Amino acid sequence: MSTNVKKPLIKNPSHILIHALLIAGSIFMIFPFVWMIMTSFKSEDEILKTGKTIVLLPDQMRPSFLNGEEDKKRIAEHQRQKELYAASLASPASATAGGKKVQKPFEVFDNYKEAWAAQPFYRYFLNTFLTAITITTGSLIFASLAAYAFAFFKFPFKDQLFLLMLGTMMLPQQALLIPDYIILSKLHWVNTYMALIVPWLASAYSVFFLRQFFMQLPKDLFEAAMLDGCTRLQFYFKICLPLSKPPMVTLGIFSFLGTWNSFVWPLIVTNDTSLRVIQVGLSYFASEAGTRWGPLMAASTFTIVPLVVMYFLAQRQFVESQAMSGMKE
Amino acid sequence: MRNFLIGVLIFWFIVVGLIIRDGRAREAESLSGVGGDAKGRVEVVFWHAMGGPLGNVMDDLIGRFNKSQPTYFIKGIPMGSYDTLAKKLLASLVAKSAPDIAQNYETLTKKFIKHKKIVCLDALLASESEDIKADIIPVLLDNNTFDGKLWSFPFNKSVPVLYYNKDIFRQVGLDPEKPPTTLTELASYARHITRHFTPENGGRPTIIGFATGRANVWMFLCRVMQFGGLLVDEKGGKSHFHEEPAVKAVAFIQEMLKEGIAVEAQGFDHQNDFKAQRIAMIENSIVSKVHMESGIKFNYGIAPLPGEASRAVILSGSNINIFDNGDPDKVKGAWEFIKWFTSTDIGAEWSVRTTYVPVRKSSLQAPILMEALAKDPNLRAPYEELEYIAFEPRLSCWFEVRDLMADVLERATLEMGDPATYMKEMSKNIDGILRHNPD
Numbered sequence: 207m208s209t210n211v212k213k214p215l216i217k218n219p220s221h222i223l224i225h226a227l228l229i230a231g232s233i234f235m236i237f238p239f240v241w242m243i244m245t246s247f248k249s250e251d252e253i254l255k256t257g258k259t260i261v262l263l264p265d266q267m268r269p270s271f272l273n274g275e276e277d278k279k280r281i282a283e284h285q286r287q288k289e290l291y292a293a294s295l296a297s298p299a300s301a302t303a304g305g306k307k308v309q310k311p312f313e314v315f316d317n318y319k320e321a322w323a324a325q326p327f328y329r330y331f332l333n334t335f336l337t338a339i340t341i342t343t344g345s346l347i348f349a350s351l352a353a354y355a356f357a358f359f360k361f362p363f364k365d366q367l368f369l370l371m372l373g374t375m376m377l378p379q380q381a382l383l384i385p386d387y388i389i390l391s392k393l394h395w396v397n398t399y400m401a402l403i404v405p406w407l408a409s410a411y412s413v414f415f416l417r418q419f420f421m422q423l424p425k426d427l428f429e430a431a432m433l434d435g436c437t438r439l440q441f442y443f444k445i446c447l448p449l450s451k452p453p454m455v456t457l458g459i460f461s462f463l464g465t466w467n468s469f470v471w472p473l474i475v476t477n478d479t480s481l482r483v484i485q486v487g488l489s490y491f492a493s494e495a496g497t498r499w500g501p502l503m504a505a506s507t508f509t510i511v512p513l514v515v516m517y518f519l520a521q522r523q524f525v526e527s528q529a530m531s532g533m534k535e
Numbered sequence: 536m537r538n539f540l541i542g543v544l545i546f547w548f549i550v551v552g553l554i555i556r557d558g559r560a561r562e563a564e565s566l567s568g569v570g571g572d573a574k575g576r577v578e579v580v581f582w583h584a585m586g587g588p589l590g591n592v593m594d595d596l597i598g599r600f601n602k603s604q605p606t607y608f609i610k611g612i613p614m615g616s617y618d619t620l621a622k623k624l625l626a627s628l629v630a631k632s633a634p635d636i637a638q639n640y641e642t643l644t645k646k647f648i649k650h651k652k653i654v655c656l657d658a659l660l661a662s663e664s665e666d667i668k669a670d671i672i673p674v675l676l677d678n679n680t681f682d683g684k685l686w687s688f689p690f691n692k693s694v695p696v697l698y699y700n701k702d703i704f705r706q707v708g709l710d711p712e713k714p715p716t717t718l719t720e721l722a723s724y725a726r727h728i729t730r731h732f733t734p735e736n737g738g739r740p741t742i743i744g745f746a747t748g749r750a751n752v753w754m755f756l757c758r759v760m761q762f763g764g765l766l767v768d769e770k771g772g773k774s775h776f777h778e779e780p781a782v783k784a785v786a787f788i789q790e791m792l793k794e795g796i797a798v799e800a801q802g803f804d805h806q807n808d809f810k811a812q813r814i815a816m817i818e819n820s821i822v823s824k825v826h827m828e829s830g831i832k833f834n835y836g837i838a839p840l841p842g843e844a845s846r847a848v849i850l851s852g853s854n855i856n857i858f859d860n861g862d863p864d865k866v867k868g869a870w871e872f873i874k875w876f877t878s879t880d881i882g883a884e885w886s887v888r889t890t891y892v893p894v895r896k897s898s899l900q901a902p903i904l905m906e907a908l909a910k911d912p913n914l915r916a917p918y919e920e921l922e923y924i925a926f927e928p929r930l931s932c933w934f935e936v937r938d939l940m941a942d943v944l945e946r947a948t949l950e951m952g953d954p955a956t957y958m959k960e961m962s963k964n965i966d967g968i969l970r971h972n973p974d
Contacts, residue, residue: 250810250829251832254807254810254811328557329554329557329561332550332553332554332557333554335546335547335550336547336550336551336554339543339546339547339550340547343543383622383626384622384625384626384629387623387626387627387629387630388626388629388630390630391626391627391630391631391632392630396630396632451536470619470622473614473615473619473623474619474622474623474626477580477612478612480557480558480561486615489586489615489616490586490587490590491587492586497803498587498826519539
């Protein structure tokens with residue numbers, strides 16, 4: 207790339223519109239996340255009682271000129287409580303003001319501390335990682351092998367089998383919940399890791415998706431490889447897979463996200479806390495008579511951190527593999 | 536790519552290693568943990584739907600029961616919501632892996648009786664030297680009696696109440712010790728409060744008088760009864776929602792909404808608005824108190840729901856079933872636990888700590904409850920309501936009926952059409968469901 211050629215900032219005026227739309231779209235998408243993170247730093251008082259100004263920033267992070275009347279009052283009250291608490295720590299005699307014990311004032315990370323302590327999230331994370339990684343890799347292996355067979359080989363009842371498999375996609379998950387549970391129960395898998403993992407190792411959608419991709423690979427490639435003495439498995443490993451990184455990464459992300467976010471299934475098939483996953487942990491903060499927003503948002507925040515990291519790691523693979531697909535046939 | 540895959544593999548092994556380590560640590564902990572472990576005891580599996588602060592109280596009590604005796608070990612397993620619990624119960628019954636006890640609604644109990652999945656409690660009660668039945672609060676007993684037999688035990692039953700902001704009452708010149716007792720009064724209080732907080736030059740009021748949940752079937756049914764109406768006949772399959780009281784119940788909310796002295800909230804949002812002092816009065820379950828009180832920075836009161844033609848409230852919450860898994864020891868253990876949990880003192884403690892209604896009359900006189908009432912008068916409302924409590928029809932199609940009602944109610948306040956038309960439609964459609972599901 208030459209450095210002395212000045213690039214115009216905007217090549218095409220219509221790009222301005224496109225960019226404006228894209229920026230608006232991303233703000234729209236990002237807003238819930240920003241709200242989540244900001245809420246996780248707020249006391250319950252603050253969450254419920256936002257002043258007229260910038261509602262997003264927590265009291266302790268907002269520059270004072272943005273504060274409305276109500277905000278100022280609340281911040282002053284918080285300050286007073288802090289002093290009271292400090293005084294009560296200094297002299298235990300004043301620890302009870304007017305018969306009431308002085309409450310510890312809210313600190314920025316209190317929601318995080320509360321959330322982390324409320325449930326064994328450490329174990330939930332481990333369980334979620336285990337299931338998500340196993341399911342993602344497992345389902346990619348099984349799906350790509352099945353798709354490979356459907357795309358390249360001829361065998362009896364191939365079309366019928368493929369249709370049958372597609373048929374399973376039409377059944378809603380909810381309808382399968384109870385029959386699936388019964389099967390697991392007969393296998394004595396209820397309340398084991400098997401129940402969390404095995405039913406998700408095969409996915410009709412992934413097979414279908416990969417088959418469509420494999421069908422686009424030139425048949426000549428397959429025939430040439432066979433002529434050169436390549437075995438079918440060798441072709442799968444050495445040619446087919448390396449060429450299909452983009453769909454594999456896409457499916458991988460889907461299946462990782464899906465597992466990470468699954469809630470009802472893990473709740474139904476497990477009983478012990480030691481087998482539960484993070485989404486089940488999150489549900490602890492929302493009960494029939496109200497939701498604890500602060501801790502819930504704190505827990506949600508630390509729940510999505512691994513997802514974001516994973517996404518960035520996988521994204522690099524994604525870009526890399528797209529760059530490679532530009533080769534000449 | 537290869538490095539990425541190797542990285543994933545290594546990470547996977549680390550995770551597995553950590554899980555094994557964590558498992559060992561847990562095992563060691565549970566050996567020395569609260570309530571001991573199940574070794575050598577009869578393990579009774581208990582599925583419940585208590586989460587959050589209620590779950591903590593539940594865990595505490597289960598732990599204490601386990602420590603209190605050497606024979607039985609209750610293994611409490613939280614299942615999230617009642618809805619997931621019900622789903623899992625149905626699946627596990629078909630799969631023959633049901634728990635020994637579980638929280639449950641009456642409609643499902645009916646189904647379980649039909650399919651002979653649960654144990655009738657009459658024989659267990661008869662084996663006791665104490666006459667427990669005589670001490671159970673009558674409405675709770677009726678609620679769990681089917682064809683003269685007690686099939687489930689009242690466990691965590693709640694009632695709706697009126698929450699009101701005493702500071703706002705004082706500010707607008709209302710007596711904070713005199714909450715509204717009739718619906719007419721409720722509306723006039725709401726009007727008074729809303730007007731007081733409406734800016735002189737017009738514009739939105741800063742505080743609104745009253746709020747309830749949108750399409751809240753529970754509150755609607757209470758109001759129908761408060762206007763002197765009937766709901767659905769448990770036998771005979773006929774609904775009464777086309778009648779005057781139900782029409783009045785819908786009209787009441789519609790008029791308040793139109794006037795702007797009340798708002799409807801999605802789910803539990805009105806609870807948050809009440810906490811934030813944007814709403815002066817709300818109606819909600821007494822159990823919400825446990826969730827709300829930590830953040831409330833003002834003086835508030837809890838009163839029985841206002842009546843009109845008569846005072847009336849409807850029970851919510853669940854009962855407990857003992858499942859017939861063919862092991863008399865487990866049934867015995869389950870019964871021991873239920874007996875202990877609902878006994879005079881423990882029942883009173885459960886009631887004080889969670890605001891659920893106690894099962895036994897004697898709990899109402901228990902020292903722990905008397906003490907708590909003296910300390911926190913806001914606990915009083917549910918006990919006052921005990922005199923005129925009712926329960927929803929126990930029909931096997933009741934959930935379907937409820938969904939239908941929620942649908943019509945939502946439309947009634949969104950479209951604001953003629954209340955009688957909505958109610959006629961509701962009644963007709965419910966009768967249609969009842970015709971196909973007579974029990």
